[in-house]
Amino acid sequence: MFKHGLESKFYYKTFFHSFLLSFLAGNVNVGGFMSCGRFVTHVTGFATLFGIDVAHGSWRFAVGILSVPFYFLIGAMISAYLVDRRLHQGREAGYSIVMGLISFCLLMASLGGHWGWFGVFGGEINLGQDYLLLALLCGASGLQNAAITTSTGAVVRTTHLTGITTDLGIGVMRLFLPHQDQARRTREIRINILRVITIMAFMLGSCVGAFLFLEYQYLAFLLPASIACYAMVVTIKRQNNH
Numbered sequence: 001m002f003k004h005g006l007e008s009k010f011y012y013k014t015f016f017h018s019f020l021l022s023f024l025a026g027n028v029n030v031g032g033f034m035s036c037g038r039f040v041t042h043v044t045g046f047a048t049l050f051g052i053d054v055a056h057g058s059w060r061f062a063v064g065i066l067s068v069p070f071y072f073l074i075g076a077m078i079s080a081y082l083v084d085r086r087l088h089q090g091r092e093a094g095y096s097i098v099m100g101l102i103s104f105c106l107l108m109a110s111l112g113g114h115w116g117w118f119g120v121f122g123g124e125i126n127l128g129q130d131y132l133l134l135a136l137l138c139g140a141s142g143l144q145n146a147a148i149t150t151s152t153g154a155v156v157r158t159t160h161l162t163g164i165t166t167d168l169g170i171g172v173m174r175l176f177l178p179h180q181d182q183a184r185r186t187r188e189i190r191i192n193i194l195r196v197i198t199i200m201a202f203m204l205g206s207c208v209g210a211f212l213f214l215e216y217q218y219l220a221f222l223l224p225a226s227i228a229c230y231a232m233v234v235t236i237k238r239q240n241n242h
Contacts, residue, residue, distance in 0.1 A: 018194055019201040020227055021148060025141065026205025027212075027224040028106065032137045034213045035113065035121050036130040038068075040137040064127045071135040075142025084150045092239060098147045099232035105140035106225035109133055113218025121217040140228075168195040 032040035038049075046069045053062035078101070082094035112118060112133065119129035171192040175185065205224075212220035 015194060015197050017231070018148075019197050021144060021231065022198045022201035023205035023208075024224040024227045025144065026202035026207075027209035027227075028137055028141060028221070029202075030206040030209040031109075031213050031221055031224075032134070034210065035218065036119060036123070036125045036133065038125060038134060040134060040141055061127065064131065068131070068134045068138055071138040072142035072145075075139040075144075076146035077142075079143045079146035080150070083147050087150065093150075095147060096232050096235040096239065098143050099228050099235060102140045102143050103225050103228035103232060105136045105143075106221050106228060109136045109140075110218055110221035110225060112136075113221070118218070121213075144228075164195050164198055168192060168199070171195065 029040060032038055038046070046065055050062050050066040053059075053065060079098050082097050084093075086093050113121065117129075118133045119126045171188060174188050175192070180188075209220065209223070212223060
């Protein structure tokens with residue numbers, strides 16, 4: 001699932017899989033925000049909240065909220081160990097394990113919320129109740145972002161849009177560079193299409209997720225968990241066919 005290059009005649013599969021994983025990320029991000037008022041697929045918001053809490057003198061809450069992004073970091077490190085490290089060693093990358101871990105984290109977020117492990121869905125954040133939920137969602141996001149970053153050579157990151165929108169702006173202007181050979185120009189066009197697909201899929205995932213979370217609350221995390229499970233199965237099948 002993660003190995004279709006943009007130079008391959010099957011490059012459209014890369015588009016499809018990037019769409020799915022970006023849709024998943026948008027789903028998770030909106031679910032985190034609607035459940036406890038926090039975006040979980042990027043670290044910027046937590047750093048901002050830390051500054052606000054410090055300004056208000058809420059040191060205990062500030063330290064608690066600042067610790068949450070470390071689970072994104074831990075997820076990225078686990079993914080790097082299973083994927084990037086193995087690739088550098090000339091071994092088969094553990095994409096299937098990464099996607100299985102993502103699916104497990106999201107399944108626990110869904111069932112845990114349904115079983116009352118966390119705070120009331122949509123209520124004001126309570127770190128004592130919502131900390132595990134934020135840890136699960138940030139961990140899953142870190143796992144996915146690192147895996148996709150490695151597999152695409154840092155061309156695509158699926159869990160947030162700031163960097164990829166910047167890359168799209170740069171990529172569009174590269175199309176106007178003079179004296180480009182056709183192969184390089186074709187690749188740049190496909191990369192930019194991939195970036196647009198990623199942005200649109202994230203937005204669509206957020207939109208669809210918002211409707212689902214309003215209706216099913218924590219159980220709506222079962223959708224991104226299912227997508228991650230599908231990615232795991234596809235990756236296992238691909239590995240078995242080689």
